[in-house]
Amino acid sequence: MQRALADALGDPGLRVVYAEQDGGLPLPVGSGSVAAVERDGRRFAALVYDPAIVDDPELLDAVCAAAAFALENESLHAESQARLAELHSSRERIVAAGDAERRRLERNLHDGAQQRLVALAMQLQLIQATIRRDPTSAEALATAATDELRLSLKELRELARGIHPAALNWGLASALESLAARSTVPTAVTCEVTDRLSERVELAAYFVACEALANIAKYAHATAASITLSRTDEGVAIEIADDGVGGADAEVGSGLRGLVDRVEALAGNLLVTSPAGAGTVVTAELPLV
Numbered sequence: 001m002q003r004a005l006a007d008a009l010g011d012p013g014l015r016v017v018y019a020e021q022d023g024g025l026p027l028p029v030g031s032g033s034v035a036a037v038e039r040d041g042r043r044f045a046a047l048v049y050d051p052a053i054v055d056d057p058e059l060l061d062a063v064c065a066a067a068a069f070a071l072e073n074e075s076l077h078a079e080s081q082a083r084l085a086e087l088h089s090s091r092e093r094i095v096a097a098g099d100a101e102r103r104r105l106e107r108n109l110h111d112g113a114q115q116r117l118v119a120l121a122m123q124l125q126l127i128q129a130t131i132r133r134d135p136t137s138a139e140a141l142a143t144a145a146t147d148e149l150r151l152s153l154k155e156l157r158e159l160a161r162g163i164h165p166a167a168l169n170w171g172l173a174s175a176l177e178s179l180a181a182r183s184t185v186p187t188a189v190t191c192e193v194t195d196r197l198s199e200r201v202e203l204a205a206y207f208v209a210c211e212a213l214a215n216i217a218k219y220a221h222a223t224a225a226s227i228t229l230s231r232t233d234e235g236v237a238i239e240i241a242d243d244g245v246g247g248a249d250a251e252v253g254s255g256l257r258g259l260v261d262r263v264e265a266l267a268g269n270l271l272v273t274s275p276a277g278a279g280t281v282v283t284a285e286l287p288l289v
Contacts, residue, residue, distance in 0.1 A: 001016060001067065001070065001071075002014065002015065002016040005047065005063055005067060008059075009047075009049060009053070009054045009060065009063055010053060010054070011049050011053045011054050013032075013049075013053075014047060014048065014049045014050075014054075015047070015048040015049075016037075016045055016046075016047060016067075017045060017046045017047075017048055018044070018045045019043045032048055032049055032050045032051060033048070033049055033051040033054075034046050034047070034048055035047045035049065035064050036064070037064050037068045037071065038064075038068055039065075039069065039071075039072050042072075044067075044068055044071040044072065045067065045071060047060075047064060108155070112152075112155045113152045113155045113156050116148050116149075116152040116155070117152055119148055120145050120148045120149055120152070123141050123144060123145040123148065124145060126138075126141050127141045127142055127145065165206060165210075167179070168199075168206060171196055172191070172193070172196075172202045172205055172206065172229065173189075173191040173193070173194055173229065175202075176189050176191065176205075176206070176209055176227050176229065177189050179206070179209055179210060179213065179227075180213075180227060183213045183216075183217065183225065184217045185213070185216050185217055185220075185222050185224065185242065186223070186224050187213065187224075187225040187226060187227060188225075188226045188227070189226070189227045189228075190227070190228045190229070190230075191228075191229045192228075193229050193231060193236050197236065197288065198288065200266060201235070201236065201266065201286050201287075201288065204262050204263055204268070204286055205236065205238045205286060207259070208238055208240070208263065208282065208284045209227050209238060209240055211256070211258070211259055212240035213225065215280075216240075216242045216244060216280070219245075219248070220242045220244025220245060220246075220248075220279075220280060221244050221245050222242035222243050222244030222245075222279070223243055224242070224243050225240065225241065225242040225243075226239075226240070226241050227239070228241075232285055234287045234288070235268075235285065235286050235288040236285075236286055236288070237284065237285045237286070238284050239282070239283045239284075240281070240283075241282075242279050242280055243279045244279050245276070245277060246274045246275050246276045246277055246278050246280055247276045247280075248280045248282075249272070249274070256270075256272060256282075259282075259284070263284050263286065266286055266287065267287055268284060268285050268286040268287060269284070270282070270283070270284045270285075271283045271284075271285075
């Protein structure tokens with residue numbers, strides 16, 4: 001573009017200086033005259049030219065207008081490409097997360113409840129074989145079988161909670177209270193929203209809180225945490241804060257990255273504020289969809 005503009009104005013020394021994010025212009029030392037390249041109040045760049053060569057103000061204005069139009073198009077194209085790339089990445093992460101979750105469920109079922117149920121079936125066969133000739137042994141086997149069944153039911157409930165938390169059947173506020181009660185870090189809950197929300201919003205808010213509390217327990221070294229559910233102009237916001245070591249990054253690790261995808265899928269926003277040594281605040285803003 002610089003070469004084309006220099007040819008259009010007949011100034012071989014013309015330079016294009018691109019604006020910084022704050023609109024400032026890093027002009028070179030010994031600059032000539034400067035003409036801003038703007039469109040709808042937005043500054044894209046500036047032309048640094050030799051006023052002794054370029055002496056036609058109308059031509060200069062026309063060139064600046066054409067440059068602004070071209071740069072705006074380029075900026076919009078770059079922005080759309082970046083959003084498209086992020087959309088592809090998000091879809092890939094969602095598919096990968098779904099595959100990983102299915103593998104986790106299969107592994108947990110195979111290694112946990114399935115093996116316990118197989119052992120339970122064998123114990124029932126032994127009970128059947130010994131109940132008449134050795135009632136005492138059969139009673140001990142029945143007790144062991146009962147324990148195995150109790151553990152199997154507990155594991156299945158834990159798996160079911162990860163798929164769809166039953167606590168949400170009584171509303172988001174109740175589910176958050178239940179989640180906080182199970183947290184290993186003392187967690188206070190404040191719910192300014194007590195009416196029911198859509199299932200998608202309640203699930204997203206619940207899993208944001210669930211993942212945030214899991215991270216607090218694993219990494220934060222915190223002594224206290226809080227969950228706050230509040231109204232916003234467009235919907236609701238859920239905030240999970242702790243007094244831990246900070247340093248969390250939504251771009252690192254699949255947990256927070258997965259939450260970003262879940263929230264953005266509802267046209268919401270997830271913000272992680274985590275300065276080192278000053279705790280972490282995870283905030284999800286969700287529209288009422």
